Amino acid sequence: MRNVVVVGYGMAGARLADEIRRRDPKADRVAVTVLGDEAHPAYNRVLLSSVVAGSLTPEAVRLHDEDWAARHHVDLRLGGSVTKIDRTRRVVHVDDTEVPYDALVLATGARSWVPPTDGLLDGNGDLAPGVVAFRSLDDCARIVDKASPGTPVAVLGGGLLGLEAARGLAGRGCLVTVVHPVGHLMERQLDAGAGRVLAATLNGLGIEFRLGVLATRYVPGDGLELNDGTHVPADLVVVSAGVRAETGLAEQAGIDVDRGILVDDALRTSDPRVHAIGDCAQHVGTVSGLVQPAWEQAAVLADRLTGAAPAARYAGTTVVTRLKARDVDLAALGDVHVGVDSADDEVLCFQDPARGRYAKLVLRDDKVTGAIVLGAPDAAAAITQLFDRGLPAPTDRLALLLGRALPAENEASPADLPASAVVCRCNTVSKGQLVSAWRAGATTISAIAEVTRASTGCGGCKDAVCGIVDWLAASQPQSA
Amino acid sequence: MTIENGKVSPREFPTNRGGLCQKGWTSAELLTSPARLTTPLVRRDGELRPATWDEALDVVAAKLRALREEHGPDAVGVFGGGGLTNEKSYALGKFARVALGTSQIDYNGRFCMSSAAAAGMKAFGLDRGMPFPVTDLDDAGAVLLVGGNPAETMPPFVQHLKNAELIVIDPRRTATAELATLHLQPAPGTDLALALGLLHSAVADGHLDQRYLDDRTTGFEDAWRIAASWWPERVERVTGVPVADQRAAVRILAEARNAYILTGRGTEQHASGADTVSAWINLALALGLPGTKGSGYGCLTGQGNGQGGREHGQKADQLPGYRKITDPDARDHVMGVWGVDDLPGPGRSAYELLDALGQPGGPKALLVFGSNVIVSAPRSQHVADRLKALDLLVVADLVLSETAAVADVVLPVTQWAEEGGTMTNLEGRVLLRQVAVEPPEGVRSDLDVLQGLATRLGQPAERFPTEPEVVFEELRRASKGGLADYSGVTYERLRQGEALHWPVVGESTPRNFLDRFAHPDGRARFVPVEHRGPAELPDAEYPLQATTGRVLQHYQSGAQTRLVRELNQAEPEAYVEVHPDTATRAGVRDGQLASVVSRRGRTVARVRCVPSMRVDLVFLPFHFAGEGRANLLTNPVLDPTSRMPEFKVCAVRLESV
Known part of the structure; x- marks a missing residue:
């Protein structure tokens, strides 16, 4: 029996355990420790x-129930911290114990990046009072705790997650201001035109924006000072300025790391007995930070580890960005940073800012290669x-x-049919x-139905x- | 409807409200059609030749006896139909198990409602297509119709949907979708993901009926664990249904005073069909619909007696009264009624039965009643090949269907207006069909045929009565105490016009589940199900997906309706609907013949360009014969629970002929 140890019980680690058990439900081939x-x-x-928006309870977003591990023959150990990987002896150290492995999977995820704004961190390097990252379920509890109607809230970061948090908080009646260092929202996925329309749409839902400015100082109980000299009142600051892959353990164990833990198409790190998936992994230059790549990686790795498909390969994930925010419909995909006058592509653009609509389509050889x-x-x-x-x-x-x-033309008049x-x-x-x-004499409804x-x-x-x-x-000529 | 002097006229009745479609109006033509069989046919020197009834039945019985002696009772298979009356369905099941002693009996209803039946049993402990009278729909505030196209398949039914906000789920913009307030157009084979997404929205948008969940159901938590991972944006990507439409659909259902969810073949005829229906029922339960007066979940029946046909023992795993053949008490009861001391166990499901014909261990003879499997079964060329491998194929039909044409013996039988008997309609109501016209000379009823064969196989004649009412009296006793209990139904009550919905012990049950569901704890069960997707995905060689369905003018395999001049003029031949761009790319043009090719076969059909089609989808009606058979293409992969084949999606390419 092969001993697979998974470090991390987040979306990637949990999914891997599920995928392994889907292929080996009775634990005949693989023992799994999470x-x-x-x-x-x-x-x-x-x-x-x-x-954060209040539409789902914390209980409703659990991936597994309490007895999941027992039902699925998974050795689940919660609350311990992995301190070290010993690759020579093939064991991981969890607090004071050692867990041996045949294959080790790092699914350590990522942590929030906190921008270097004065005052966000306290003397111990922890977040200051009134400052919450937007990353974990516990973070959500802290945010919700403070987000009563009328509370001024500042969201640091106008990327996908920052805007989702902002929308949820605005829906709760908070007075939300998003502070974003770039001149338009979601600049990785959107062009400036789309960013402007999006800001206008969100503004209509009660969200204020400060774009192209940096927060320089946080004063608890007061708010943020910005580098243009203005001030944003905030009883709560939600930090959503990006994440960094959690690579410490791998680095310490001498495994190759760049922005994430480097993996090949077999999801192997530089040590072939050690794998990495999800937000901590870097595959062909990409550290995704999204769930879909993590799930696809988990499926491929489960194929390999259980022997269900030992040659399975991860070939990258086509990403579609979809903002999850009530009353805002935004999808962005592929390469959109192409002008309408591009020689190689066919580019269509439709703008209707007054109604909150914007569409840009990039086509090559009749196929969609990018769209907002x-x-x-x-x-x-x-x-x-x-x-x-x-x-x-x-x-x-x-x-x-x-x-x-x-749609079909509206009902044509009988004459036009x-x-x-x-x-x-x-x-x-x-x-x-x-x-x-009718001409044969059936000139009433009932007569015509009869005939x-x-x-x-x-x-x-x-x-x-x-x-x-x-x-x-x-149309019958009137008889005299 | 009624018939007089060969002319049909509609009758006021709750289901159709006095309306008839073209099939109804023209149905008398079949009674006198020159294509009608009026003499038994026996194949001699390779050709079907007229024979007397005694000759034909003697040939069949002798061969059956010989095969049974040499290979055992399972060497003979029986294939029934959902168009047969309750009496015939019952007699056929009894004939198979008692006179033939075979376990090998199933019927075309397996291709029809088996997924919904399986899911209904799991959720409610009982499967009645509509556990409420169809007229209840008239007061619905909202109806969600999934994979059904009644505007085409049973137009008079549409009257019941007039007052409701109608939401239609169908990959095609069908005639029914045109009537809808909201049309959700999922990619073929992704309904399960869509249902999970709607359950997600029901929770996230605050539409969960918590009190109903607490009082009347179990298992919500496990179902939610899966639906939680199907947030609307993910569902949009898999199904192509916009998030806004998903939310709107749930909101319309939740905000309506009364609401129904109804499923049809479009969502059921998949290798994940039973789970898909479970997902729709889960949504209905989350909204508190089933077993609530004025609301509910129902399944639209596909065949004339689709409901009754599955209750009285022509299904491989069932005995009369919707009893399980593996249940010792059920077996004892039925053996008692039949006066026998043993019964075979469960047999193969429909496609598995056809697939096993002539194979080692499979049946060597097949008796077919009321079905045209060469046209209606999936992977139909393979099915035709299996039929060829038989030592004996016997077909009882009223016309020389494509299946009858390759039989060794063909037995001409009576049809609707010529015979008495009961049918159970889509709302579980038992209807009495009375003899209106004399059958042509030479034609016998299926009950006569069964008695003729049974006596030749050594059975006492009185065990296989030919009078429908006598058969029904026995059916009443056999069904007594079962889920579909007909013991309180009598011809007399039916003649007096009583509306009897089963179970009928004394009183009729127009609405099941109002007080309790049929599980021992009285609660409905959420069934945790996960999306799987189509068994066969498009690839470079087969880049399109094909789906199949009906047209208004034809019924089932078309063996009957293609003979009616007026119907055949309206839809004379196989066609394939495609998006105009898809036609252009494949080098075919509107109005021309084209080939549609799958891994299993090639169908030739006339191209119809339809701009509302998805660019990756083609549609073919399944009523046509020969090289126009849509089922030459279909994928026989089966649902693990219901054994339903995946009729509704397979990978194909389009080619010029």
């Missing part, structure tokens, strides 16, 4: 913005499908921007047949049949 430093069961980090879609939910969904499935885009580009085929148009579906009766029946059976099924076409009869009557 080491978690938090005291409670794993939870779904993606849903923390819903907890804001305020157009149907289009966001449809374009994501084309992108994910590698499908050629419809030639009707306008329909594409609308997200679906153009072609004779072949089917009026009664239930009985396949065309306008032509109705006209013939053609139109309207005798579901009855849904009754109005249309009446319309045609009225139209025929009206």
Whole structure:
């Protein structure tokens, strides 16, 4: 039996254990030990913005229940801290005990990065009173605790997670100001035009923005001072300025590390017995920080570790960024930093800032290579499908921007219908047949129903049949 | 409806409210169709030739006896149909197990409602398609219809949806979707993810009926653990359904005073069909709908007697009264009624039965009643090949269906207006069909056929009565105490026009579950289910997905409706709906013939360009024969619980002919 030890019981570590047990449900092939430093069961980090928004309870975002480990033959050890990896003896040190491994998986995740604003940290290097990172379930509890209606809150960081937190807090009635050092929001995923429309949309939901400025000083009980000399009042400062991969253990053990723990397509580190997945891993230059790559990596690694597919490879993940914020529909994907006059690409752009809509589409060889879609939910969904499935885009580009085929014309008047148009579906009766029946003397609704059976099924076409009869009557030359 | 002088006229009835579609209006034509079989046919020197009834039945019985002696009773298989009356379904199951002694019986309802049946049993402890009268829908504030297209498949039913806010879930913009307030268009095979997403939204948007959960259900926690990981944005990416539409759908259902969730074949005919229906039922439970007066979950019946056909013993795993064949008490009861001291156990499911024909250990003879498997079974060329490998194929039908055409013996039987018997409709109501016209000379009822064969196999004639009412009296006793208890139903009560919904011990049960669900603890069960996706995904060789369905003018395999002139003029041949861009890329044009090719076969169909189609999807109706059979393409991978094949999605490519 192979002994797999997973360091980290977050979204990546928990998923790996699940994926291994899906392939080896009775623990016939692989023994799994999971080491978690938090005291409670794993939870779904993606849903923390819903907890902040108050739509989900902390209990509702747990990934596993209390007896998950027992039911799935997993040796789960919570609350201990892994101090060292001994690669020669193949053991990890957890506080005072040693846990031997045949394969070790580092799923240590990432920690919040705190910008160098004076006063955010106290003398011990911990966050100062009134300052909370937005990373863990405990963080959420601290945020929610302070976020009563009317509370002024500053969010440091106008990236994806910062905006999700800001939206949730605004929904709770807090007075939210987002401070972002770049000139437009979500600059990694959006161009300036989209960033402006997004800011306007969020502003309409009660969120203020200070863009292109840095917070220089935090004064507890007062707020933030900015480098343009202005001031943001805040009883609570939520830090969401990015994360850093948790690489300390790996580094200490002499494993190659860059911004994350370096892994190949087999998710192996520089020591082939040690693997890394999720936010702590760096694969072909990418440290993702997103759940989908972590889950895909967990599936590949489970294939390999259980022998279900020993040659499985992780080939990278196509990322689609989707803001999870009520009443805001934003999707961004692929490479969008291309101008409309690009020679190599076909670029479409639609801007309707007054209605909060912005769409930019980059196509190459008829396939979507990049897109930003804001305020157009149907289009966001449809374009994501084309992108994910590698499908050629419809030639009707306008329909594409609308997200679906153009709706049928509004009900045409009877005169405009072609004779072949089917009026009664239930009985396949065309306008032509109705006209013939009318001319043959069936000039009332009941007579025409008797002759053609139109309207005798579901009855849904009754109005249309009446319309045609009225139209025929009206177009009849008046007899003297 | 009623029939007089060969002319059909509609009758006021709660289900159709006096409406008929083209199939109903023209149904009399089949009674006198020149294509009607009026004499038994026996294959001699490679050709089907007229024979007397005695000759035909003697040939069949002799062969059956010989096969049974040589290979044992399971060498003979029986394949029934959801169009048969309750009496015939019951008699067929009894014939198989008593006269033939075989376990090898199943029916085409396995291809129809088995996923919904399995999920209904798990959740409620009882499966009645609609556990409420269909007229209850009239007062619904909202109806969510998943994978059903009644505007095309049973138009008069649409009248019941007129007052509701209608939400339709279908990958295609169908005639029914056109009627909807909200149309969700998921990618084929992703309904389960969508259902999980709607459950997620129900919780996150505060629509959970906590009191109902506490009082009437168990297992929500485990179902939620899975749905928690299907947040709306993730669901959008998998299904293509916008987040805003997911939320709106749940809100419409939750805010309506009364609401229903109804499923149809579109969401059920998948290798994950049973779990998919469980996911829809979970959503209904989370919103507090089932067992609440004026609200609920229901499944739309697919065949004339789809409901009754699955209750009385033509299913591989069941005995009359919706009893389990593996339950010792159920076996004892039924053996007592039948006067026998042994019964075979469960047999193969429909596709597995067809797949085993002529194979080592599989049946060497097959008797088919009321089904046209060459057209309607998945991977139909393979099924045709299996039929060829049989020592004996017997088909009882009213016309020479494609399956009958390759049989060794064909037995001409009566049809609707020519025979009495009961059917159980989509709302679990037992209906009496009365003889309206005399059958043509030479035609016998299926009950006659079964008695004729049974006596030749050494059974006493009185064990297989031919009078429907006599059969029904026995069915009443056999079903007594079962889930589908008909013991209180009599022809007399039905003749007097009583509305009897099963179970009927004394009183009718128009609405099940109002006080308790059918599980021992009286509670409905959430079933934790996870999304799996289609068994076959598109790739470079087969870049498109195909889905199948019905058109208004035809019924099932089309063996009957293709013979009706008016219906056939309206839809004369196989066609394939595609997005205009997809047609252009494949080099085919609107109105031309094209090939649709899957790993299992090639179908030829006329191209119809439909701009509302997804660019990666084609649609084919399944009513046509020969090279137009949509089921030449379909994937026979089966649902692990219901044994339903994956009719509704497979990978294909489009080619010019």
